[in-house]
Amino acid sequence: MDLRRLSHVLALADVLHFARAAERVHLSQPAFSRSIQAIEADLGIRLFDRDVGDVRPTPAGEFVIGRARRLLFDARCLQRDVDLFRDSQLGDTAFGAGPFPAATLMPRALSELRRLYPKVALRVEESNWQQLLERLRAEDIEFFVADVRDLPQDPALEIRPLGTQPGFFYVRTAHPLAGRQCTVADAWQYGVAATKLPSVLSTELARVLGLPAGEQTVLALECDDIAILRAVALSTDTVLAATQTSVQADLDAGALLPLRIEGLPSLFSEMGVVSLRNRTPSPMAQNAIACIARVAGEVNARQGAIAIQTAGQG
Template sequence: MDLRRLSHVVALADTLHFARAAEQVHLSQPAFSRSIQAIESDLGVRLFEREAGDIRPTPAGEFVLERARRLLFEARCMQRDVDLYLDSRLGDTAFGVGPFPAATLLPRVLSELRRLHPQVALRVEESNWVLLLERLRAEDIEFFVADVRDLTEDASLDVRPLPAQPARFFVRAGHPLTGKACTIRDAWEYGVASVKAPRVVTAAFSRALGLPDGQAAVLALECDDFAVIRAVTLSTDMVLGATDASVRAELASGELVVLDVQGLPAMKAGMGIVSLRNRTPSPMAVKAIRCIERVAAEISGAGDALPK
């Protein structure tokens, strides 16, 4: 099986356009068309329908594409494993983090990795799990750390759970709701700010607010940059939904206080480390993952020191 021609099939399926696919694989369009015709001839099946400029995979094409993507992935993995075998160095790595782990884990993790391995280049991308999953599948990052509760059972992913981080509602010192018990409706009227919430959390809020079936609770401010929503909470009357660990410094200084919300569903950030199954991580990625797991465990163990 010619892997180069299989990559041409995948390129055409991704672009659904001969000229763009040819450009993507650095071939002239006539040469690219001959490559597609050659693999169709070799396999004895028509892989694409070509009608009035409309390119789409045939049922046989869909069947071949699924296996072609798998073969190309395995080939890239094998080449990468050979490179790692031949190169005894740790190698550079790139990984992603969600907003809460970026605020709670990342500073300590990066400080330790830089201190122990100053010669290694690290690239870190911060976003929500949806976008990080896209980056992972594109093989632009080796793994990511984020809330994994919205991830469906996917045989292509390896998910390593981390200790859950308790979460609550917080407000600035002097907020009108401080010093007294309130309801979740009271908090919602001031506007709740947080990062992109998992569906299970949104559903719990909807039930607590008594919303009709099918109507989702909507955050007043949703932002994946945690520093931004924390700053907005400190300067306005918004209510912040966050993990305890992410506002530890503000709680210690008295800038933020825990809001006493009666009937608030138990909240937590269910984080995990997500990677592609059957893809060998680089030595540096292994060290980074171990460091993340250790720091996450230490932060979880320190949670008892926070105000109740």
């Protein structure tokens, strides 16, 4: 089986256009067409139907395309593992972080990694889990850390739990609702700022707010950058939905206060490290994952101690 020609099949399956697929693999269109014809001849089946201006996989083509993706992925993993074994080097690495891990785990983890491995280049992408999952599947990053509740049930993904970070609704000290009992509906009237809500939480909030069946809650401000959300909450009457760890400094300084709110669904971030199953992480990626897991454990323990202390004071 010619892996190069299989890669040409995948290129055509991705763009469904001979000229663009040929450009993607750096071949002339005639050479690319001959490559597709050759693998069809070798397999004895037609992989693509070709009409004027229209290319689409045949049923047999769909079968081959699915198997080819797995085969080429395994081939890349094998080559990468051989290179790592041969070179015995740490190597540079790239990974992703969702909004809350970026705010609560990455500063400490990255500082530690830079101290321990000053000659290693790290690239960290901050985004929501959907975009990070696309980057992971494209093999542009080795892993990402994010809230994993909405991740699809995919056997190709491996998830390492990192624990939960509890959250709440917070407002600035001069907010009209500060210090008084209120409801979720009261808070919602001022507008809620948050990262993209997990679907289960959005559904529960819709129920508490009494929205019609099937209607989802709408945030006043949705943003993947916690620093921006905090800045808005500190300067306006917008209510901030966030993990306690991500705003602990503002709570300690007295700049933000938790709302005394009735009927608020449980807010938390369920964090995990997400990677591709059967893809061996590079040595540096393994070190980064271990460091992030250690920091997460320390942060969770500290947050638990603060919760016990707060409960004791109450």
